[in-house]
Amino acid sequence: MTETIVNFILFSMLVITAFAIVRQDRLFTVVMLASVFSLLTAMLFVALDAVDVAFTEAAVGAGISTVLMLGTIALTARGAKPASRPNTLPLLVVLVTGAGLVYGTLDMPNFGDPEAPSNVHLAPHYLTNSIEEIDVPNVVTSILASYRGFDTLGETAVVFAAGIGVLMILSGLRHRRREDEEEEEDA
Amino acid sequence: MKEHHLILRVVTKTLVGTIILFAFYVQFHGDYSPGGGFQAGVIMAVAFILYGIVFGLHEVQRVLPAWVVHKLVALGVLVYAGTGIWNMFLGYEFLHYGSFTPDHMSHGQHSGILYVEAGVGITVTGVMVAIYYAFAGRTPRLGNDDW
Amino acid sequence: MTLEFFIGHINYWLFIVLMMTGFYIVVACGNLVKKVVGLNIFQVAVFMLYISISKVTGGTAPIFPIDRMGKIKADPEIVYSNPLPHVLILTAIVVGIATTSLALALIVRIREAYNTIEEDDILEIDARTARAENIIHGEAMGGRA
Numbered sequence: 297m298t299e300t301i302v303n304f305i306l307f308s309m310l311v312i313t314a315f316a317i318v319r320q321d322r323l324f325t326v327v328m329l330a331s332v333f334s335l336l337t338a339m340l341f342v343a344l345d346a347v348d349v350a351f352t353e354a355a356v357g358a359g360i361s362t363v364l365m366l367g368t369i370a371l372t373a374r375g376a377k378p379a380s381r382p383n384t385l386p387l388l389v390v391l392v393t394g395a396g397l398v399y400g401t402l403d404m405p406n407f408g409d410p411e412a413p414s415n416v417h418l419a420p421h422y423l424t425n426s427i428e429e430i431d432v433p434n435v436v437t438s439i440l441a442s443y444r445g446f447d448t449l450g451e452t453a454v455v456f457a458a459g460i461g462v463l464m465i466l467s468g469l470r471h472r473r474r475e476d477e478e479e480e481e482d483a
Numbered sequence: 484m485k486e487h488h489l490i491l492r493v494v495t496k497t498l499v500g501t502i503i504l505f506a507f508y509v510q511f512h513g514d515y516s517p518g519g520g521f522q523a524g525v526i527m528a529v530a531f532i533l534y535g536i537v538f539g540l541h542e543v544q545r546v547l548p549a550w551v552v553h554k555l556v557a558l559g560v561l562v563y564a565g566t567g568i569w570n571m572f573l574g575y576e577f578l579h580y581g582s583f584t585p586d587h588m589s590h591g592q593h594s595g596i597l598y599v600e601a602g603v604g605i606t607v608t609g610v611m612v613a614i615y616y617a618f619a620g621r622t623p624r625l626g627n628d629d630w
Numbered sequence: 631m632t633l634e635f636f637i638g639h640i641n642y643w644l645f646i647v648l649m650m651t652g653f654y655i656v657v658a659c660g661n662l663v664k665k666v667v668g669l670n671i672f673q674v675a676v677f678m679l680y681i682s683i684s685k686v687t688g689g690t691a692p693i694f695p696i697d698r699m700g701k702i703k704a705d706p707e708i709v710y711s712n713p714l715p716h717v718l719i720l721t722a723i724v725v726g727i728a729t730t731s732l733a734l735a736l737i738v739r740i741r742e743a744y745n746t747i748e749e750d751d752i753l754e755i756d757a758r759t760a761r762a763e764n765i766i767h768g769e770a771m772g773g774r775a
Contacts (some may be wrong), residue, residue, distance in 0.1 A: 300637055314671050315683040323663050328665050339676050345711040346690045347710035349518040351509075351722045353677075355525040360611055361670070361727050363532055367618040368734040369664060370625050372741040377748050384694040394650040398643060406638025408687035409588040409696030410709070415686060416681045419712040423692065427702050431589035432514045435692040435713040436720070440519060441596040442719060448599070449563050451721040452606050456560045458728035459610030463553070465735040466551065466617035516693065521724045607724060614731045621738065 299343065306340045321376045323369050348436045354406040487537050495537040502530040510604050514593070520600035524607025532615045540619045551611045566598045578605025641682045647677035659748040662737045666730060673726050677719045685714035692716070 313333045320326045334357025341350035350473035422439055430438040440448055486492070510523035535543035567578040575582035580595020652675060655668025692713035694702045741747050744755055 304644075307641065307648075311647055311651070312645060312684045314648055317664075317667060317671070318651060319654055322657045323661070324703050324757065326667055326698070329683065330670060331676070333671065337678070340678070341681055342712060344665070344685045345571065345680045345689055345691045346719070348519070348522075348682060349677070349716050349719050349723065351517045351522050352525070352720050354757060355529065356723050357524055357674075359529050359671075360525060360615075363536070364614065364618060364727075364731050364734055365663065365667070367615075368737055370623040371618070371621055371738045372624065372663065373746045374498055376664050377657060377750075378658060381658075381660075382656050385656055388678070389657060390654045392647055395645045397649070398695045399638055401642040401646070404639065404642060405665065407682060408643045408685050408689075409638070410686045410689075412683065414683050414715070415653055415712045419684075419714055422713060423710055427694065427704050429589065430592045430596075431702065432593070433512055433694040433696050433702055433721065434516065434519075435710070436517075436716050437519050437596065437600075438592075439512050439713055439717045440720065441599045442578075442580060445567070445599060447717075448603065448721060449560075449567070449578070450565055451725055452560055452603050454725050455610050455728045456556060456606055457554050458725070459606075459613050461732050462614045462617050462735045463722075465559075465732070465739055466605055478541070517691075519720075520761070521720060527726070610728060614728075614735075618731075618738070619737065624741075 301342065302343050306336060306343060310336050310340065321378055323374055323376055324366075326376075327362060327365040327369065330365065331358050334361070348434075391455040492539055495533060499530050499534050502526060502533070504595055506530065510600065511597075513600060514596065519605030521607055523600075524604040525611060527604070527608045528611030528615070532597060535615065540616070544616070545602065549613075551617050552609050552616065554562050555605050555609030557609075559602045559604070559609060560604060562602030563599055566595060566602065570595075642679070645675050645678045645682065648678065662740065662747045662749065663734075665734050666737070667747075669733075670726070670730060672721075678723065680715040684715035686711050699732050 310333065313329055313336060317329045317333070320329065334353060337357065338350045338354040341347075341353060371440055409415070422435060422443065426432065426435050426438045426443075430442050432438040432442075506523045506527035509518035510520060513519035513523070531543055531547055534546070568578075569575055570579050573582040578595070578599075580599075581588035581591040583591035583592070583594050585591060615626075621629045649672055652668045652671030652673075655671065656665050659665055686709055689709040689711040694704065697703050721757065736745055739748040740752065744752050744753075746752060
């Protein structure tokens with residue numbers, strides 16, 4: 297019961313932070329609230345037993361993503377224009393989609409149900425066999441690196457590709473070559 | 484560039500080493516506690532980004548030049564895929580770490596996880612620092628007092 | 631609707647509220663940086679759904695205790711949460727920041743090209759350029775375009 301109350305309070309704080317982000321027009325405040333949002337998320341992940349995920353979220357969401365967004369603001373603009381269009385249509389779309397999703401949750405298993413379909417098929421296999429097969433105390437690491445090594449290779453490749461993409465968009469590699477050509481033309 | 488406050492500079496200098504040490508702890512202790520390559524890579528990148536924010540891009544690129552970072556981005560993926568291909572040369576499936584020590588499979592798993600996590604850590608560090616360099620390398624449009 | 635059903639599903643509903651907040655920001659706000667923040671909120675809500683599904687009541691984090699010799703002590707009494715969604719979401723978070731930075735890089739380039747990061751202004755500039763080009767090329771095509 298205590299766990300449920302803690303979850304509920306943390307979740308409500310998350311929702312309040314999200315609403316505050318909707319209403320803000322100063323981008324600096326938006327980014328800071330997004331950082332707060334990430335830290336709250338990390339706390340909630342700890343409450344839901346996902347310590348590895350909480351660790352990642354705290355390092356990535358509150359650390360790197362805040363720095364990058366502040367960097368973007370420094371390169372672009374500090375304020376957002378208040379919405380000029382009427383917001384009835386977006387509100388309608390959001391409400392309809394939300395109602396559909398709520399309808400979809402009605403036949404889901406209860407929160408924390410040990411008999412839920414997602415918890416009875418693969419997880420017991422990993423939890424019982426990884427001691428024999430991998431012999432690593434942290435099951436998350438053994439699944440990440442060994443059982444699902446292919447997945448992780450793919451994810452690493454995606455991170456690699458995104459990094460290359462940012463370099464191609466921003467680093468000015470092409471720009472430098474063009475400058476060289478111009479210098480050659482001048483000479 | 485205007486120098487930051489003395490306290491900020493001294494605290495940063497003390498923190499950077501500690502953060503790098505913590506990153507290595509997270510990297511190599513990931514089997515026993517929360518952590519692993521992804522988290523360690525991000526924390527390692529944070530150390531360099533913090534140094535860059537306080538002392539300027541030029542100073543941090545003297546420690547970690549941009550061309551080294553660009554090589555790191557690719558190196559990690561190569562280490563990961565190379566581990567799998569090494570397994571294939573040993574006569575097993577791609578990424579079957581047991582092949583490192585065929586008579587004691589779980590020992591091979593330990594070393595395989597170590598190599599693979601190292602690859603992940605290197606790529607994530609490289610990508611995060613490279614992205615920071617790319618953003619910080621442009622001339623900002625807002626001045627220090629515009630925020 | 632019983633109380634048990636309500637407590638069992640309130641987490642899902644709260645995550646839907648969160649997700650729709652992110653969706654609303656993406657649809658209604660014209661500022662591109664704010665749109666990216668909204669996408670992040672949407673993404674976190676999906677993560678939350680996965681982690682909520684993996685939670686087992688009375689369970690603990692899926693890390694086995696070890697004894698002094700470093701050997702794993704398997705205790706069948708302890709219930710562990712489902713580790714598989716944790717793995718998926720852990721990698722998704724890092725991929726998420728990489729793709730977010732790609733979006734931010736595009737925003738920086740858009741600002742350099744258009745000198746604004748408001749969606750309305752960008753659309754207006756695009757429309758004006760298209761109209762101007764239409765006039766130029768339209769004459770060359772004999773007024774058909």
